[in-house]
Amino acid sequence: MRLLIKGGRVIDPGSFDDIADILVEDGKIAEIRKSSKNKSKKEKKPSQKKVDKTIDASGKIVTPGLIDMHVHLREPGHEYKETIETGCAAAAHGGFTTICAMPNTNPVNDNRQITEYIIQKAQEVSAVRVYPVAAISKGLKGENLCEYGDLKDAGAIAFSDDGRPVMDSQLMRRAMEYAKGFGLPTISHCEDMDLAGKGVMNEGAFATKMGLRGIPNAVESIMVMRDIALSELTDSPVHIAHVSTFESVCAIREAKKRGARVTSETAPHYFTLTEEAVGEYNTNAKMNPPLRTDRDRNEIRNGLVDGTIDAIASDHAPHSSIEKEVEFDLAANGIIGLETSLSLSLQLVVEGVLTISDLVEKMHTHPAAIIGIQNGLKIGSLADITIIDTEIMHEINSDNFLSISRNMPFNGMQLKGKAVFTMAQGKVAYTDDSLI
Numbered sequence: 001m002r003l004l005i006k007g008g009r010v011i012d013p014g015s016f017d018d019i020a021d022i023l024v025e026d027g028k029i030a031e032i033r034k035s036s037k038n039k040s041k042k043e044k045k046p047s048q049k050k051v052d053k054t055i056d057a058s059g060k061i062v063t064p065g066l067i068d069m070h071v072h073l074r075e076p077g078h079e080y081k082e083t084i085e086t087g088c089a090a091a092a093h094g095g096f097t098t099i100c101a102m103p104n105t106n107p108v109n110d111n112r113q114i115t116e117y118i119i120q121k122a123q124e125v126s127a128v129r130v131y132p133v134a135a136i137s138k139g140l141k142g143e144n145l146c147e148y149g150d151l152k153d154a155g156a157i158a159f160s161d162d163g164r165p166v167m168d169s170q171l172m173r174r175a176m177e178y179a180k181g182f183g184l185p186t187i188s189h190c191e192d193m194d195l196a197g198k199g200v201m202n203e204g205a206f207a208t209k210m211g212l213r214g215i216p217n218a219v220e221s222i223m224v225m226r227d228i229a230l231s232e233l234t235d236s237p238v239h240i241a242h243v244s245t246f247e248s249v250c251a252i253r254e255a256k257k258r259g260a261r262v263t264s265e266t267a268p269h270y271f272t273l274t275e276e277a278v279g280e281y282n283t284n285a286k287m288n289p290p291l292r293t294d295r296d297r298n299e300i301r302n303g304l305v306d307g308t309i310d311a312i313a314s315d316h317a318p319h320s321s322i323e324k325e326v327e328f329d330l331a332a333n334g335i336i337g338l339e340t341s342l343s344l345s346l347q348l349v350v351e352g353v354l355t356i357s358d359l360v361e362k363m364h365t366h367p368a369a370i371i372g373i374q375n376g377l378k379i380g381s382l383a384d385i386t387i388i389d390t391e392i393m394h395e396i397n398s399d400n401f402l403s404i405s406r407n408m409p410f411n412g413m414q415l416k417g418k419a420v421f422t423m424a425q426g427k428v429a430y431t432d433d434s435l436i
């Protein structure tokens with residue numbers, strides 16, 4: 001079986017950026033050939049070999065398969081919100097060929113049986129690659145460390161108690177020392193739970209007006225600074241998840257200047273929305289960390305531009321209407337993001353904040369480096385490829401989503417650009433109608 005992806009702008013940041021054809025043979029990348037030069041004169045064919053199928057990618061962007069390093073699949077335990085299968089389908093729809101599954105399932109992914117289950121199930125139901133992030137502490141309780149060796153051996157690629165912070169600094173220090181020994185990063189959900197108290201949205205005048213309890217920026221930045229300090233103490237890499245505040249960006253920027261082993265990610269909602277999206281007590285704009293102010297949003301953008309923020313990850317957090325159609329105080333935190341992440345991020349390119357190549361770095365190259373997996377388009381490797389139409393206008397409509405859940409505040413938004421084709425491990429995982 002030979003598939004030719006023809007005439008797209010192939011971007012593999014740091015190594016390739018040109019109009020080219022990609023030949024995929026039996027699921028593997030067989031050839032990448034520039035087609036920009038001498039095309040009209042020689043009519044040189046991209047390959048002498050006969051192809052079974054051709055995809056016209058002219059005018060489109062062809063990239064290594066995008067990676068979302070922060071996803072909450074709800075299996076095992078909460079399959080009514082999302083299963084590994086539906087999460088992978090949503091990922092492919094959104095242009096992702098690789099996702100990292102956070103450990104706050106039920107039971108928690110704190111032992112090799114669950115890690116192995118997630119990997120095996122994913123292989124059975126989808127071509128999308130799923131890398132489990134295992135828990136730091138047993139049961140996410142922040143008391144006892146998990147068996148890191150066992151978890152790494154089973155396939156875990158990082159450790160995190162995401163959904164909860166590790167409040168005990170001594171335990172976090174031991175966790176980082178332990179993770180260093182196994183050569184894996186620690187992903188930190190930065191939240192001082194004592195300071196957060198019973199806050200449900202960003203602290204400030206808006207929350208006061210709404211009569212809702214606030215969460216100050218310091219809830220996040222205190223822990224960002226602590227975990228950078230612990231990373232420097234232990235010389236162990238730390239990755240800061242879902243950065244939402246001005247102060248966190250400043251702290252990470254300064255730490256990077258010192259040479260600290262810190263990387264970070266933000267989610268599209270933090271550079272797209274502000275606290276005002278909470279509007280009429282919209283629980284689909286309730287998340288943790290909460291949406292912040294314009295000042296924070298601007299600094300997140302600055303952080304993306306200057307490299308302080310390495311990656312964009314969705315923090316895809318499916319919930320059913322049971323958890324969301326309740327009073328704001330009681331509603332679950334989080335929104336789905338796999339099927340909106342790329343389109344929302346492409347608006348940064350539309351607005352001239354990032355180049356398309358920068359964006360591919362943040363959604364492929366850097367996440368791959370952080371979790372330690374192969375990146376780029378490599379001849380002979382199974383094909384992980386995303387084709388992006390940067391010109392297509394579309395309206396976000398969750399009725400079209402493949403995720404089981406619908407919790408997000410972007411319905412009706414008009415956006416330019418989306419994924420139109422996703423190939424994972426050499427298999428077609430999603431094809432948009434516009435490409436047929």
Ligand SMILES: [Zn+2]
Nearest residue numbers: 162163189241
């Ligand atoms: Zn988190």
